[in-house]
Amino acid sequence: MKAKGPSGSPRRTAEELAAQQREISVSEFFLKNRHLLGFDSPRRALLTAVKEAVDNALDACEEAGVLPEVAVEIRQIAATRFRVEVTDNGPGIVKAQIPRIFAKLLYGSKFHRLRMSRGQQGIGISAAGMYGQLTTGRPIEIVSRTSPTKPAHSMQVMIDTRANRPIVLKDESCDWRPTFPDPDRPGEWLQADHGTRVTIELEASYVRGRLSVDEFLHQCAVANPHLQLHYRRVLLSRAVGSEEPSVRETAAESLPTDAEPPEGGEWTTFRRTIKELPRMPEEILPHPHGVELGMLMQILKDTPARTLRSALATEFSRVSDRTALEICERAGLDPTTRPSHIAHREADKLFQALQNTKLMRPPMDCLSPIGEEAIVAGLRRQVSAEFYTAVSRPPEVYRGNPFLIEAGLAWWPPGSGTEGGADEPVRVLRFANRVPLLHQAGACALTRAVVQVNWRAYGLTQPRESLPVGPVMILIHIASVWVPFVSESKDAVASYPEIIREAVFALQECGRRLAAFLGRRHREHEARRKREYIERYLPHLALGLGEILGLSDRQREEVRERLARLLQRSPASGS
């Protein structure tokens, strides 16, 4: 049963193997697995760094109740090196928190609560800083001001990856204030009272088009109509035969139609189209039907409540004091028991009782949808089409977490000049909590839902198990207190059946509306064709009738007019 190892490989004992066991810091783990965080290629690294910084800026503004203003600059400083700088007018960050927020993985305010926000992991911005540090050896720089009456503070921090701890390199007070280009007066600047600027230097590459920073920011504006977003990029152009690249100031290309046509290195502004913040999503308690047995035991151990009954009523959503009593009775447990005294067997009974008690669904004011109107407006920003529609579904629940799905669709006649022809798969814009998802489309539940819908029923062609083909753009958004992403880079939504089902429903409704529109359009087109045909012969008809009946010119004209009116009343008379 026991075999000696082949020659050359010494047999090792359990003791020898034990000596190699070590703890792995979470920073080391993600440094080695940086593709999990979206830093697998220089091109994607640039996008991910911008994305994490913008997500944080928007979350901060919204939490503080500030209408967000964000400026993004990407500046190429060497052939493969960029500096990303993101400025916001948010509430600012108190000095003591800066090192841990920007140089410690798994640290943040959004993980331990159930409320819709862009960030949720406490990884993103520190990961971007860590990638910059890994590839350039440079720290992440933060300047932040929390109030017009207090000085700003400027810091440089790095991450000690062995210990997942921040190292502060610079820590100074200064007079900085966030400034943003004035879109109405080019060259002028506007100042804000408070805000934060983050600067990261990293190895990266810039490529325009699909999956670019430009596309990400453009889609950000689509999903966040209350955001005013400024963008510029400054690229080097390598002159032929020269060693040193020279600065070529270029601005964002393929930008939306409502932005000013950009010139060299100048700022482009995506103006806000809504001057109000979306309703602030509320924080909720966990719903009993989404809590596993082990989690229930943990909650009972941690609760400050003195009795089981009050623990149930205060730690969970949708459990009233009366329902709590009912649950205790159903589980055969004394409602006055100390929660921490509940043993494994009792907890199991309690768990079963919770599952078998009918409860209201979790409250839904924790979600903030984009809204049908704003989705249509967003699609108009993206594409010039003939038909637009949007659907916001009512909230649903997966694993106890409330979520809702919204979908939008635009259609244009093939050959009308709008990009995206009749032979190409439709373009799908995916969003999660208002953040554009660009990478990993194939692994995403939202894409899967588009593929599952039978688009042939709505007048599009669709190869088997593929995206439909045609002059269509689809937008799809999931809003949730906890979006289940397939990896830490947060580019694709995991395929929970509840999520796919809701997305399919939303898309089917869009599809039905498209089919109705296309049917109407086809009928009108046919009718118009026939009417034009008849109209061409109408004068001749009137002339013929006039000759047969011996009508005067005036009478003949009257007949022609009456015939024309008749034709107008029944536009589809020919069908």
Added chain:
Amino acid sequence: MKAKGPSGSPRRTAEELAAQQREISVSEFFLKNRHLLGFDSPRRALLTAVKEAVDNALDACEEAGVLPEVAVEIRQIAATRFRVEVTDNGPGIVKAQIPRIFAKLLYGSKFHRLRMSRGQQGIGISAAGMYGQLTTGRPIEIVSRTSPTKPAHSMQVMIDTRANRPIVLKDESCDWRPTFPDPDRPGEWLQADHGTRVTIELEASYVRGRLSVDEFLHQCAVANPHLQLHYRRVLLSRAVGSEEPSVRETAAESLPTDAEPPEGGEWTTFRRTIKELPRMPEEILPHPHGVELGMLMQILKDTPARTLRSALATEFSRVSDRTALEICERAGLDPTTRPSHIAHREADKLFQALQNTKLMRPPMDCLSPIGEEAIVAGLRRQVSAEFYTAVSRPPEVYRGNPFLIEAGLAWWPPGSGTEGGADEPVRVLRFANRVPLLHQAGACALTRAVVQVNWRAYGLTQPRESLPVGPVMILIHIASVWVPFVSESKDAVASYPEIIREAVFALQECGRRLAAFLGRRHREHEARRKREYIERYLPHLALGLGEILGLSDRQREEVRERLARLLQRSPASGS
């Protein structure tokens, strides 16, 4: 520039926001994100738990130089609850290490080294235990014996998810030894001197077929011909109208042809077909061309070497003492500098010099391929086909990490009774470091490579951007010191271009051989058809010739034989 929040959502200050910032333990993170670890559905949870335990068992055996023997039992103990028990004859685990190995995420021996192994993250088995604890409240149980002369120890451990720390519930000495069913004498048991048994209770569901535990173990046997694997499952069957499920002993179904036909609850054995361990892969040092600037700075800070020159020569692979000197000169640095005194600017120069120095590729004895012969044998275990081939590519490098690709292909005539018809996409078996990858096929670089190959050139049909269609099975294996997975559940390989390219090359070679075989087969088929046609008329031809020439019976027979010989010499005479 500043806006008040809408009514109802109070404006929060930086100080208020700061108060919500908290550290997140890595266990909490993965508990909430358990789909990242492969525990998103009860069905997949069962597979993932088995997979993590089997991976660990195999790694332990191979490291200790023991020919592995593994027994897997899955036992249903309630409608949605299972007990998974995996026993190995590995070296055992010393008592002090058990709690951390099984109840602490990010702890292990495989992360901090460059050597091919199944585990690499230090997450898997603790995650399985944590999922069991979450869904059933039960601890993970371990019994282990490191030597026949020492007692075994039996432990129950749980994980304190708030702190990512183990909690020991039971810790006893006992007389346990690993036992395995004797495949030659049903009902008898064989004992091993040392080994480990892991037991996890979890919420799960068992479904046979694709993505099942059965399929995983079957493929394990394919990729590990040196493994002897025993398997049984004990399921409950719910009698109609009865509340309590009763035990129905069933054994593995759809098992390979070389296993004994199983009966109720009995053990099935996948016998080993190779009685030798694969060559033990060697541990290597990082290669300079795969090291980023930040990593270089870290290495220089941590090295015990006294001079820059010796640091380069001892910390990296393929840097001799002479090359180290050359690199220092190229960077304009004094080779006797203390490595820890190298500042950022010098490190950057050193980094550039390393990139610009020609170095041998990393050593490749860190990889242990399955081998072409074993791949063909494995395919034979999976499918009864007419044509088999396999290709092992020479090693290559991505991000400084050596890897190699192997591919195999089987083809059978449509309608020959082998499952998988001419109209279905080909089945692709994916492996990474000899571990079968079942989930997330669409997100995997190996699948992508199959799609990228133009299979039409090799005689198969293939829809655009899809898997080819036809009676074919494809096997593809990546072996690497660090497999880049797209998520912690390790089901799909990230799409590094170097990996996809190598996989495409291997598949193209298989494709060319298939095309040659199909061409030969077609020609032979045609020739046989023609020969049969001629042979039918041969006697008549001989008869006619005999009559014309007035031959005797003997002479006529001679003519017939000579004509037949002529035909045999040129089998494709008709083409």
